[in-house]
Amino acid sequence: MRRFRTIDLAAVAAALAGLAAKYRDTPMAGRTHLQQALPITFGYKCAVWLSMLDRHAVRLRELKPRVAVAQLGGAAGTLASLGDKGLATRREFARALGLGEPPITWHVARDAIVETVNFLGLLTGSLGKIGFDMMLMMATEIGEAFEPFASHRGASSTMPQKRNPISSEILLANAKAVRQHAGLMLDAMIQDFERATGPWHVEWMALPESFILSAGSLTQAKLLAEGLTVDANRMRQNLDLTQGLIVAEAVMMGLAPHLGRQQAHDVVYEACRDALQNGRSLFDVLMVNPQIAKALPQADLRALCDPANYLGAAPAMVDAIVRNRPAP
Numbered sequence: 001m002r003r004f005r006t007i008d009l010a011a012v013a014a015a016l017a018g019l020a021a022k023y024r025d026t027p028m029a030g031r032t033h034l035q036q037a038l039p040i041t042f043g044y045k046c047a048v049w050l051s052m053l054d055r056h057a058v059r060l061r062e063l064k065p066r067v068a069v070a071q072l073g074g075a076a077g078t079l080a081s082l083g084d085k086g087l088a089t090r091r092e093f094a095r096a097l098g099l100g101e102p103p104i105t106w107h108v109a110r111d112a113i114v115e116t117v118n119f120l121g122l123l124t125g126s127l128g129k130i131g132f133d134m135m136l137m138m139a140t141e142i143g144e145a146f147e148p149f150a151s152h153r154g155a156s157s158t159m160p161q162k163r164n165p166i167s168s169e170i171l172l173a174n175a176k177a178v179r180q181h182a183g184l185m186l187d188a189m190i191q192d193f194e195r196a197t198g199p200w201h202v203e204w205m206a207l208p209e210s211f212i213l214s215a216g217s218l219t220q221a222k223l224l225a226e227g228l229t230v231d232a233n234r235m236r237q238n239l240d241l242t243q244g245l246i247v248a249e250a251v252m253m254g255l256a257p258h259l260g261r262q263q264a265h266d267v268v269y270e271a272c273r274d275a276l277q278n279g280r281s282l283f284d285v286l287m288v289n290p291q292i293a294k295a296l297p298q299a300d301l302r303a304l305c306d307p308a309n310y311l312g313a314a315p316a317m318v319d320a321i322v323r324n325r326p327a328p
Contacts, residue, residue, distance in 0.1 A: 003087060004126075007223065008215065008218035008219070009053060009056065009060070009218060010124070011218075011222045011226075012053060012055065012127075012218060012221045012225050013050055013053040013057065013176065013325075015222065015225035015226045015228075016046050016047075016049050016050040016053065017050055017322050017325065019043070019046040019225065019228060019230075020043045020044075020046040020047040020050055020318050020321065020322055021041040021043065021318070021322050022068055023041060023043035023046065023232070024041060024043035024315050024318045024319070025043065025311075025315055026041050026042045026230075026232050026235065026304050027039050027040070027041055027043055027235065027236065027239055027308045027311060028042050028045070028144060028235035028236075028238070028262065028310065029235070029238060029239050029241075029307075030039060031239050036238075036239075036241070036242060036246050037088065038228060038246065038247075038249065038310065039239060039246060039247065039307040039308065039310050039311055039316050040311065040314050041311060041315060042144075042145070042230060042232070042235060043223060043314075043315070043318045044311075044314040044315070044317060044318055045133070045323050046318075047125065047317060047318040047321040047322065049105075049126070049129070049130050049133075050321055050322075050325075051283070051321050052125060052126040052129070052323055053123075053147075053327055054321075056119070056122060056126065057326060058326050059119055059122070059280050060119065063115060063116065063119055065100060066112045067112045067115065067116050068099050068100055069092055069094070069099055069100040069101070069102045069106070069112065069325060070097055070099040070100065070101060070102060071102065071105070071106060071107055072089070072090045072093045072094075072105075072123060072248035073090075073105030073106075073107055074086075074105075075106060075195070076194040076195065077104075077105030077108075077194055078105070079105075086159065086224065087306060088253045089242070090102075090216050101235070104166045105222075106270070106273075107195070108191045108192075108193070108194060108195065108196055110185075110188065110189050110200065110272075111189065111202070113185070113203065113207065114186055114188070114189050114304075115182055117178070117182050117185040117207060117210045118182045118185070118186070118204060119209075120181075120182070120210045120211065120214045121175075121178050121179050121181070121182035123217075123218075124171075124174050124175040124179075124213065124215055124310055125175050125178075125179065125216050127171045127174075127175065127217045127218070127220075127221045128171050128172045128174070128175025128176070128217075129172070130168075130171065130221065130224075131165075131168035131169070131171030131172045131175075131220075131221075131224075132168070132171075134147065134165055134167075134168040134170055134224065134327060135165045135168045135169065135172070137192060138163070138165045139169070141154040142234075143234050144230070144231055144238065145164055145228060145229065145231065145232060146163065146229040146231070146236045147163075147166065147167050147168065147223075147224050147227070147228070147229075147232050148223060148224070148226075148227025148228065149163070149227075149229065154296045157297065160271055167220040167221070167223055167224045168224065170216065170217065170220045171217050171220055172202055174213040175217070176218045177209070177213055178210050178213050178214060181205075181206035181207075181210045182206075184205075185202075185203065185207070186201050186207050187199070187202070188202045188203055188206070197243070200279065200288065201281055223227075224327075228294075239307045240307070241258050242282075243275060243280070243281035243282060243283075244275070244281050244282030244283050244305045244307075245272055245275060245276070245282055246307055247282075247304065247305055247306070247307050247309075247310050248268050248272050248282065250304050250305075250309070250310040251268050251271075251282065251301070251304045251305060252264045252265055252268040254296065254300070254301075254304045255267065255268065255295055255296065256293065258295035258296065267289065267292065268286075271286050271289065281305075282305055283301065283302060284304040286301060286305070287301065
């Protein structure tokens with residue numbers, strides 16, 4: 001478990017921390033419901049990913065003392081066959097294995113093992129979210145970030161131009177499989193009396209496969225994060241696709257002190273409809289509106305229409321995540 005944390009999980013998190021810092025101020029479109037919503041930065045996106053993995057590192061440290069505990073109890077858990085040496089034997093057994101000594105037999109109290117697999121479900125779920133984002137960003141129509149290039153990696157047998165998201169697909173598939181195992185382990189918690197008739201047998205499938213899949217996900221995530229290719233120019237092009245509509249909120253908030261909140265909303269709303277219907281930029285539509293021209297100088301209006309000027313606290317949050325990372 002120690003190696004699992006310090007080598008694999010820490011390596012992925014370190015790579016994401018580097019990406020978050022490097023692209024702290026690189027603007028891109030933030031998307032909700034698969035539609036462009038408001039500007040963010042790519043560093044902010046990476047910092048969100050990183051925050052999940054840093055929490056998992058803390059969870060793993062907290063989990064270890066509860067899980068790495070010896071089990072020796074005999075037929076019904078009472079150590080009766082060892083007479084008055086039962087507890088001393090169990091203590092030495094735990095010491096020899098380098099495990100914690102349990103206060104009581106736990107072979108039908110499976111919560112710690114179940115917690116382990118559910119932790120793996122959380123971990124692979126977070127990695128699956130990263131993979132899902134990456135698959136979408138690699139789409140031809142978006143093209144903002146790509147998995148590392150290697151000769152023939154992600155190529156199609158019939159379409160030489162393809163660059164398929166191989167690692168990301170594995171992250172998504174493994175997350176789905178481990179999630180199912182987590183549910184199976186929860187079901188297996190319900191065991192009868194002092195020795196179960198069969199529920200614990202499902203652990204023989206769910207437990208090892210969950211670790212195998214999680215280790216595979218971490219390997220693929222490490223490869224992805226350490227070799228990620230980022231196209232900042234394409235991010236900016238996509239940010240400008242709507243010709244300023246993505247910062248309609250910024251314009252509305254900038255006009256509100258001059259026109260009032262509701263009137264500012266209505267004016268910008270109508271300007272957005274005009275821009276969409278006539279294929280014009282939001283700035284061009286707003287610039288010829290007498291109300292707006294009177295309220296704001298042209299330079300101020302142009303600044304409000306630049307997505308790079310409406311990033312909110314995203315860069316500051318990146319700094320906080322990178323600066324306040326938990327100790328390894």
